[in-house]
Amino acid sequence: MNDRYDFKAIERKWQQRWLAEEPDRVPDVPTGRKYYVLEMFPYPSGRIHMGHVRNYTIGDVIARYKRMRGFQVMHPMGWDAFGLPAENAAMKHGTHPAAWTQDNIAYMRGQLRAIGLSYDWRRELATCEPDYYRWEQQLFLKMLKEGLVYRRETTLNWCESCQTVLAREQVEEGACWRCGQPVMPRKMPGWFFNITRYAGELLADLDRLSGWPERVVAMQRNWIGRSTGLSCDFQVAGSEDRISIFTTRPDTIFGVTFMSLAVEHPLLKTLSQGLPQHEAVQAFIQETMIAKQRATPDQEPEKRGVFTGRYCINPFSGEQVPIYAANFVLMEYGTGAVMAVPAHDQRDFDFARAYGLPIRIVIQAEGEPLSPETMTAASTVAGRLVNSGAFSGLDSEEAKQAIIRHAEQQGFGRPMVTYRLRDWGVSRQRYWGAPIPVVHCPHCGIVPVPEEQLPVVLPDSYQPLHQQESFLATACPVCGGPARRESDTLDTFVESSWYYMRYLCPDYRGGLVNKEAAAGWLPVDQYIGGVEHAILHLLYSRFFAKMLRDLGYVGIDEPFTNLLTQGMVLKNGAKMSKSRGNVEDPSILIEQYGADTVRLFSMFAAPPERDLDWNPQGVEGAARFLAKIHHLIALNTDCLANTAELAPEGLDPASRKVYRKTHQTIHRVTESIESNFHFNTAIAGVMELVNAIGVPEEAGKLDSAVLRQALETVLTLLFPMAPHICEELWEASGHRTRLADCAWPDYSAEAAREDEITIVIQVNGKLRGKVLVAEGTDNEAVQAMALADEKIVQFLAGKRPKKIVVVPGKLVNIVC
Known part of the structure; x- marks a missing residue:
């Protein structure tokens, strides 16, 4: 055996063998104990970065470990291949999004293979392929039939010059990224998934996700946002119109001094019609809509509004209060109308002070009585009701229930549970996405494309679909008359909400998922990905699992039993990114040090849930450690060929120490992986065992059976992290069975006991x-x-x- 550690030759040899032999293939339906490990699939941007390497290596270590523990392991890979960046890049480089995407996939696939990842490549998929999105289109039609998808008007960014809708990231300082012309809000019809139908279940089932990080569960809980309170109507004075409100603070309803409407509220179209304020109201609406479209999500606007000239009637007090259009009220939360109680809500207080509106105290806490004249901020603490008619004197909590009961008895209100969660807008007005499979007929309305005509395939030209007449013009499937295809494409979150199911049966032609395969493999046992996907991607995936269960596709309630959110890779304290110019190219590192070194460093430098600080010395240290193992075994190959039985009773002190350390290490490494995937402590344990064996030239003085067991243990425990070198040294030591096919070692508590x-x-x-x-x-x-x-x-x-x-x-x- 050559003593030189030629990592390039070793890794090339084993990657070629794995590619030819496909040792990690599994059947569509498991025949033994199953384990499904999955990393969030990448967008094919063209290059794998160190964040990818860390994420995928974590998954690969788990997959290899679980195979050695006797599981059939599902470990697939694919590409989240639709989306706006491909369109932008295609336009920039003068190519087609499909060609740009496929070229990137080919390059990135090569990078993943160079890392030595043990995927079942037979299951590879790309969401931009018609063979993938045809089943998504079929599901869309079934959802449409079941009332789980609907169409309504929504406000979008419109570029008049380009005659197209823009995503938020295409708007730069209020202008179109392409032509530089101002972007204006425009109301257009859009498609929505009825995710709110599942809001209660999505919230309740968070309690079942014991294998998820607490902060992710908390983020989802806050996003869904369950609230209980009162729903009631304020009638517009002198009109049949009513303004519906929902409040979690019915105890403050006698303190309402004005009503605030979001600028998108439908009543504002006509509320001020014929009044002197109408022109000012419409101008304010337009100005606010533009400001909202151009604002970043973290911007808090100055609270502004305009009086509509109309009043509404408080159903409890009979008092008329003025109606304002206000820029701080959000249409997407609640009803788009807020009963304003400035004495007990800070936003309302600020607005009332700015516009000289009354402040009426209706909750008095212990201490000095509140006075509207001297208040500098709203009082939000609980207390007893004052100035609240028959409810005065009650404490806040008691009053809430009494006021709700009164409203229900009088027929103008009722108790209600609402959620912050809103239905999922899935329409995208661009090209590179899955076409929505409906047509618009002037006689028949919205008509589903017949299933036998699926998939509706994207045309070759990559202009926005609403600009492609050859794609739009079609015949109505019902009456046969002229009709227009839907020009919207689906949000790319749709494809990533069910991809884990399609991995199980990528060639299945009977539907979205093979039910037998789904019953055998689902749910995913371990999901791995960045915390940046903690809300939307995971929430949508959970919604899809529940919806597909109810539609008869699968039998699971939750898609991912356990979730690991790995930390970022940092350099000089900042996240690695092209924009910062601090990226370390994994391909260069692999060329310089080898894949096993890069894998080992990324697992050793920090626990997986913590951020990893890039350290060139750490990479070099990992390389030296692997070279040391190679040297150690190269000098002791004869020992590994020795089949003598190990007899613990008569060992000399040095051999006894290594024998004990071997079993202690097996126990430590196993516990580190099983309890929390702390591969860093697992690797540290192997390093300690190697040090206990001693310098390679002296190791041969140990009992040959003890040394053999120790060296085999080093290779076995290190194999999931550094598979190429471990397989090579295992084979070079005379083993005829691949290391990957060997069982994970068991430790003896008696052998590990310290004398x-x-x-x-x-x-x-x-x-x-x-x-x-x-x-x-x-x-x-x-x-x-x-x-x-x-x-x-x-x-x-x-x-x-x-x-x-x-x-x-x-x-x-x-x-x-």
Whole structure:
């Protein structure tokens, strides 16, 4: 065996063998204990970065480990291939999005294979392929039939010059990224998934996700946002119109001094019609809509509004209050109307002060009475009701229920549970996405494309679909007359909400998923990805699982049993990114150090859930460690060929120590992986075992059977992290079975037991010495040995201890 660690030759050899032999293929229906491990699939941007390497290596280590534990492991890979970046890049480079995407996929596939990832490549998929999105289109039609998808008007970014709708990221400082002309809001029809039908279940089932990080569960819980309160109507004075409101604070309803409407509220179209304020109201609406379209999500606008000239009637007090259009009210939350109680809500307080509106106190807490004239901020604490008619004197919580009951009895209100979650807008007005399979007929309305005509395939030209007459013009499937195809495409989150199911049966032609395969493999046992996907992607995937369950496709309630959100890769304290110019190219690192070194470093540098600080010395250290293992085994190949039985009873002290360390390491590494995937401590354990074996030139002095067991253990435990070198050294040592097919080693508790243990000796809480004692030595004997230790005798210098505390098996503390 050559002593030189030629990582390029080793990795090339094993990657070619894995490609030819496909050792990681699994059947569509598992025939044994199953384990489904999945990393969030990448967008084919053209290059794998170190964040990808870390994510996919974590999944690969888990997959290889679970195979050695006897599981059939589903471990697939694919490409989240639709989306706006491909369109932008195609336009920039003068190519077609499909060609740009496929070229990137080919390059990135090569990069993934160079990392040595154990995927079942037979299951590879790309969401931009018609064979994938045809089943999504079929599902869309079924959802349409079941009332799970609908169409309504929504506000979008419109570029008049380009005659197209723009995504938020295409709007730069209020202008179109392409032509530089101002972007204006425009109301257009769009398609929505009825995710709110599942809001209650999505929220309740978060309690079942014990294998998810608490912060991710909390983020989803807050996003869904369950609220309980009162729903009631304020009638517009002198009109049949009513303004519906929902409030979680019905105890403050007597403190309403004005009504605030979102600028998108439908009543604002006509509310001020014929009044002097109408022109100002419409101008304010337009101005606010433009500002909203151009604002970044984290911008908090100055609270502004305009009086509509109309009033509405508080159903509890009968009082008329003015109606304002306000820029801080969001149409997408609640009803788009807010009963304003400035004394007890800070936004309302700020608005009331700015526009000289009344402030009426209706909740009085303990302490100095509140006064509208002297208040500098709203009071949001609970207390007793004042100025609230028959409800005055009640405490806040009691009053809430009493006021809701009164509204229900009088027929103008009712208790209600609402959610912050809103239905999912899935329409995208661009080219590179899955076409929505309906046509618009002037006689028949919206007509589904017949299933036998699926998939509706994207045309070759990559202009926005609403600009492609040859695509739009079609015949109505019902009446046969002229009709128009839907020009919207689906949000790319749709494709990523069910891809984990299609991996199970990528060639299945009977529907979206093979039910037998789904019953065998689902749910995913371990999902791995960045926390940036903690809300939308995971929420939509959960929605799809529940919806597809109800539609009869699958039998699961939740898609992912366990979730690991890996930390970012940082360099000089900042996230690696092209824009910062601090990216480390994994292809260059693999060329310089080898895939096993890059894998080992990315697993050793930090626990998977923590951020990883890039350290070139760490990469070099990982390379040196692998070279050391290669040298150690190259010099002791004969020992590995020795089949003598291991006899623990007659071992010399050095061999006994390595024998014990081997079993301790098996236990430590197994626990580190099983408990929390802390591969860093697992690798540290292997390093300690290698150090215990000693320098390669001296290792041969150990008992040959002990050394063989120790070296085989090193290769076996390290294999999931560094598979190429471990397979190579295993084979070179004379083993005929692939290491990947070997079982994970078991440890012996008896063999791992220490014959002697180290007891720490403290004087007044400070370390002053150590002593070796036989395991099981009683406390009195341990105390006597501590007091007799030469260092302790010198330190005490004749002083008599006031107290001696013995912690069995750990320490002795002498108090003077």
